[in-house]
Amino acid sequence: MAGNSPDSHHFNHDSLLRYCSSNVSGFPLSPTHFNLSQFGHGQSNPTYLMEVGSNGSIVKKYVLRKKPAGKLLASAHAVEREFQVLQALGNNTNVPVPKVFCLCNDPAVIGTPFYIMEYLEGRIFIDPKLPGLAPQSRSTIYRETAKTLASLHSANVDSIGLGNYGRRNDYCKRQIERWAKQYVSSTSDGKPASNPKMFALIDWLRHHIPSEDSSGATAGLVHGDFRIDNLVFHPTEDRVIGILDWELSTLGNQMCDVAYICMCYVKDIGEKSVQEGMERSGLPQGIPSLPEFLAEYCSLAGRKWPVAEWKFYVAFSFFRGASIYAGVYNRWVKGNASGGERARYTEVLANGLIEAAWEFIERQVVLPQHPPSGVNAKELVQDLPNEGRFAPSQKVLVLRNKIIKFMEEHIYPMEEEFYKLSQSEARWTVHPAEEKLKELAKKEGLWNLWIPVDSAARAKKILFDGSNNNLSTDSNDLLLGAGLTNLEYGYLCEFMGHSLWAPQIFNCGAPDTGNMEVLLRNGNKEQMLEWLIPLLEGKIRSGFAMTEPQIASSDATNIECSIKR
Template sequence: MVHTTTTMVREVHSAHALNGQALLKYMQETIPECAQYVNLDIKQFGHGQSNPTYLLTAIGGGTSKRFVLRKKPPGVLLPSAHAVDREYKILAALGKTDVPVPKVYCLCMDPSVIGTVFYIMEHVEGRLFLNPSLPELDPAQRRAIYSAMCNTLAAIHKVDADAVGLGKFGRRENYCKRQVITWARQYQASTADGNPAPDPRVETLIDWLKNHVPAEDAGVERTGIVHGDFRLDNVIFHPTEPRVIAVLDWELATLGNQMADIVYNCLPYQFSESNVRFPQPGYSFDSGRLPGIPSIGEYVSQYCQAKGVPWPASTWKFYTALAIFRSTAIWTGVYRRMLQGNSSAQRNETVGDALSHLTDIALSVTNSRPLLPEIPPETNRVNAVGFEPSERVLKLRQQVLEFMDKYVYPNEEKLQKLALSDQRWTVHPLEEELKQIAKAAGLWNLWIPVDSAALASDVLFENGAGTQSRDEASRLVGAGLSNLDYAHVCEILGRSVWAPQLLNCSAPDTGNMEVLLRYGSPEQQRVWLKPLLEGEIRSGFAMTEPAVASSDATNIECSIVREGDEYIINGRKWWTSGAMDPRCRLLIVMGKTNVCAPLHKQQSMILVPLQTRGVTVVRPLTVYGFDDAPHGHAEVIFQNVRVPVSNLLLGEGRGFEIAQGRLGPGRLHHCMRLMGAAERGLEYMTKRALSRKAFGKTLAQNGAFAAQLAELRIEVEQTRLLVHHAANQLDLHGNKVARGALAMAKVAAPRTALKVLDYAIQVHGGAGVCSDLPLAHLWATARTLRIADGPDEVHIGTIAKLELSRARARL
């Protein structure tokens, strides 16, 4: 639901009632345009826990006008709290700048008018977003909203305080030290009489903060105006555009270290990782961080570029702990007023629990790994022509190339020999050795998206209870790449059918791990995701069925029926890649839980251990003669298979939702690898053409070969750009918006790879079609992906529908 500044009002709380006649008289005498009004309607804004805020509608002379009043709350207040006069002063000063703030009309310091100090400002009509997840918007709109919020904060921080008359608005030096002291006093004052009771853990946190205050200098570029409470629900957006039209709630504004603002603004990222839900919206991603919302690294990088300040990784932990502690102190004061009955919000018993959780989170932050990567993501690079990789990605790409040259290509023949022998359903010892080398080199789980790296690390670390050290856990979660970054690396892995699994980057494990990362419960992640991330086990994905056209997944007939605290699964699947692997321990099965539900709400996904009674692996299936041992593609029967209800993923009827989250990035990984296969085909082709003679000259001297080679190079470059474009769209906007680009890449990549590999086979003659070279196997894999990733016809249909919808919109 989208809220506006007029839908957020309610009747005035009894503890906050105003003398309407006295207020109207004051307005008539003080604000010239109010002289004509004879009545005043007063409502109170329900959102917010601090200074009571009212919507005033002045009526008279056949017209009306809305104003907003902010005042101190009633009762005994903590020292320096609720300074509405300071709020008025900074709003008046910023009204002369480009920072979007409401116009202020007057400040009344006479408490006899309505009982407390207050000020009146204009009413700004616009949108308020209470849930930072922005579930009501699409990914493109979410990204635009976050970008506007980020740029607005940077604009506030760029204001010259001296130039606008705010040079003495606060002390600039030793800001962090003073903040720790100030909020410690506020917390202690709020708990002094034991209502609420003080928490000894907070004192531990205060001691840590005092001992870790970073060096500060009043002259550095980070010092200036600090909003103090800058978050999404304190920003009003234009009714239809992703544009900020007013920043509210300046009660805590001062001068000081502006890193406090950006870190506080980013608390939803930290709280969402901890699954904390507050009694008031605005503090965490209540629906999860949905597509389109930037990662914390992307968001902070945009801010640093807009403000022109260095990357803050080294001090981010302190500022985060300080921001959470400050929230603890503020909410303790709110809770105190709730207990006294004079809060602007109704009493809410969950606040006490939230306070305890806040302290837990703050203490965990003090003991955690760095919360930001050492190197900022390059947010502007995604718009560069050609999608050129950053220096960091180029370095990683070179490491992977060296790993391929040293360990993969020289051992392909050994691995292939076992895969074609009578012992082919066993794992070559060399494979495990090479995996350990990849781990030690930091070339492990490179597929994990940058926004999931922290969660994956936590799963491996198990909150300190696991066998992994925090450093080791972080080392096993990859480099924290965007989809576009990974495209440059993943392409290299596609040059060999063996390479992806050696770096724990092979399908279907990557897709299954992403499902567990995004949708798995903590217990599911502990039992299954952790060993998958470590490469100790492998998994399969059971969706396709032999009896129906599975390209339309609504046809799937496998049944998943609940009986008590178990689900019973019956069905036949095939092309369940990975089920033949001796290391396979888990299948993710898609089937129907409710045939009477709407068509796309009938399917669910459930975790089925491969060794469960009733699961029968019938046979391996071959791909143009290759059975891809020891991995394999199996036909599997599920006959009265019983698993606990807790094995269901996300919830009944959410199978398509999971599939869309899984298949966008996962299927694009295939396209990335296909570009590597095409490149290897070109390498083999050119090397062969330069060395082999026929009819008195090398193949390279043949005009037909040269023309074909040039055409193939053009197609490879075009297709690579299309794949990179799809990855970029996926990064920027998520699956839904990127679906057209993804569909085009899924059609183009296998077609191009097949064309290149086919001609490379032709150039090699008889050698090209046998298993002495990797070309035939690469060709078979590429040809299969024109079906396995959804038939070309389905993707072409998607592209056509999008094109026609755009045409209709122009009519």
Template structure:
């Protein structure tokens, strides 16, 4: 039966008791936002799983409020070398959570000091969701079973699509000769867990090891396609599903993860079709192909087709026999270790572990029978199962037409992007289009330099729906998360604040959303994705100090203020920024700014509070080292907004483009960005991405005339 995460909790096994006082001291000092002072601590243990002891920490603050966390630690006693590596679990979870859309729990801290609670451990977020410990999914409707299995296949594909070089995991393991090394490793683990006073060895296991060594696929010897991040224990009961939706919200138990041959993960996830390895006493351990596939669960061939489609991997028939046999072999070695720990009294799964020895031998028998079959998988998937042509189509079609592989080639939006596109379109149709005439009416009135109150209401709704700050790229979000959340000094951690950092999209992925937002001149600002704020926030994300981010970035991310960008000047050809004449002169603890800027986008907006200004700090330096960027509070004495400028006859109220005079404007030296003479470094990064995304917004406005819009936005 499906179980909520909370239903898996039980009292802590006396053999796994912890020093709660020491744990409390450590958590209070190292977990951001941990309740305090002196919270009440309640500790329970997860009864599911046979590996590292895992606990739920419930901390209650004296004034009310409860926070729950998960602690995962190495088991006590003597353990095999390299086993139960919680340090590696923490490393991979940290990288995936910070840089990818793979659903994983957020990790808070890692403790390698065994003196704290006896063994190394890490603390991560608690996820209340559903876990399916039985791969047959008893009690689940057939339609949901199908969706659950497809979501499982897609999640595995998402893991295998991760670019390990881009997220700092390029040295997480060796890609080449993975199967060869794994066979040798698990054979050694098996030998270490059996014989010589330990549980008896099974001769067929040794025979199976020999067969595997002799039949390692040739593709395993290279580090090319088909190699990458490997979970190592990918199965349904290591996935946390959403409480009400058939999608994975967390992949857990990463202790066996590494780099290597990813088809091993695929075969391992397919073992329910071959064998039922549930820890229980029974007369038969046959899988779906022996007992019959439960109604709704896809055929093995169909499950593999979904995986291959979403991972862009070839059909695995050529070496399927080896990968399944290896998965059974490895599972047998793991269960032999579980059984050995049970005989010593330190298996985390309790009495169920006593069946592990019998299941280990059953898995060996199953593997030997499997490799002796003449046929184990069709050479090609049946036509009815070939979904690779357009796997994204099931996630929704736009009203005006569908996306096709012919049109998109390699640049097909992911499931995540399609979901966001659908939400954006619905939000714009339901909330923004109906208000456009009101927004335009105000923008053309004598009160045009004010903000319509409904705009702020829609911004709050967009933030609530997760359609907020979508422009923030992966790397900037990772840096911001560390600065804003991890030390708890700028923003209190929490799900609402996590929305401030966007959806973790690449430039290409965000481009698909720009195309949607660009259909309304008002949409980008309602989603907090409008220029010049996007470029200015990226500058602060990448180059701002913690103090600058606290003062200006946080309110920009929250949508409480807006900003302007002051670079262009009326007397020179400012498209070449080496021509600018605005001076930034150091005088003690201040910089004094003098100059005239125009086309300063956003400066007319009544919510504009901060300007990023580009000027020259050293007129004698090399041509591209004269310029600097500095933060200027728009209310600083000497900042004079002269007039709004027209774009093809329109002033673009209420945001506009201003001509501004800076006359002896004094700002603190701490307002400089990155350092003197580094303005071009910042400008190249800012302008490149801002130009691309703004162009996508603008290009799509001209294609639509609605509610009083005459298409002029597309002419800028």
């Protein structure tokens, strides 16, 4: 046998080979070539490339991942859980993960528990700035990263056997206590010194946990260490073929994964120090801004824009990173850190991340109030497994992007003016700019989106024999809507709901929509001509147009149901 690496921690190679021959399908029998070499990147569970072959045969490559030697912190380095989640995802979803072959819990084989998985031929980008790549590749790689995280977060844990993989609610609350305890364990009783600012940070985090954490509204499968250097990209194509390093995976608040991958925008965590991140040091050409990347993810994963919670999630990420680095430094002092001499600097990194957290907390603004427009997710959403989620069609995505752009360019700049009018004595009058925006919305095809496709078909049949000939002569006026289902319209309501005035400007505001829908479904031709056409054109509001003689009590019940739907 040839090529045994000196950094293989003195494995019993014969014992390892015997185990693999019995438990890894297709493993070469009686190999004449065996080489074990440790991957140099990463400070977590020691990971090795295992090359095995016999005379005249192709050398096969595998990856061995094991627990570190020595005494470990409680619940850390759980290779058993890594194996479980990789097996569940690999067998039941399209989430890109390497295939796992076997898990060995018997420390007698090589000294610690370990598992064997396939070796993925591909590229790993250590630096999130992606030096040496063309701008288009950088852009694609970041979109692929957002897509991969959204795909992971869309996995239905109950259907793939991971329903008991962790608790879904109070994730951040429990994580704060866990990593606070780990930090104390790594920096007390004669160990490396602790940083007083860390304990103040812990206190701040405890008092700023978002309500969505306790409710489980953002819960699902969490990777726990999702960053670009834990992704394997295809050798020649800019797409992800595998997510690595699942040691910290569990069920919990998925926004923690999102903030963690975004840390590189805020701070550059090097081998020896923490420097300014890409948003202040300068974005390499092709890499999206933090808001653009975040908007891409939110669109694909169906998340709301996290402007109110973002400061907490990023500060939490720095806090957790600081605790992890403190643990690595503690292991280095003991002589069993997997990162070798590079671990010498992790105390500096831990303290640098504590400072970074406080600097971020003290910022006045950490995200724009609204997501940027123009996020191109039309191809990516359809690639995601549905898993019970609504996947908008290309038609709906085009409308969504037009809504976002319209609101950014026309509605948000006028919100203060509209608000002033609503608080004045003239609050029942219509602002002149509102009428202009309504006309513009018609021309943009963002008008009456609420009209169900079947109701529009009925109205066309009754009024116009299926044609639009009697409607406005402006060909851009889609007075009977865009032909959406209620589910598609509901998806767009989330974006229109970012402004109090948007539904009114798009002629999609309650109670008008409920009143109009009753007429569309139940009205006769005379009622539609007298009341509905002016309503559809936005010339009158239904609250003034409809009085008791026009709407029977049964219709009122229907209206109420329509408004609530």
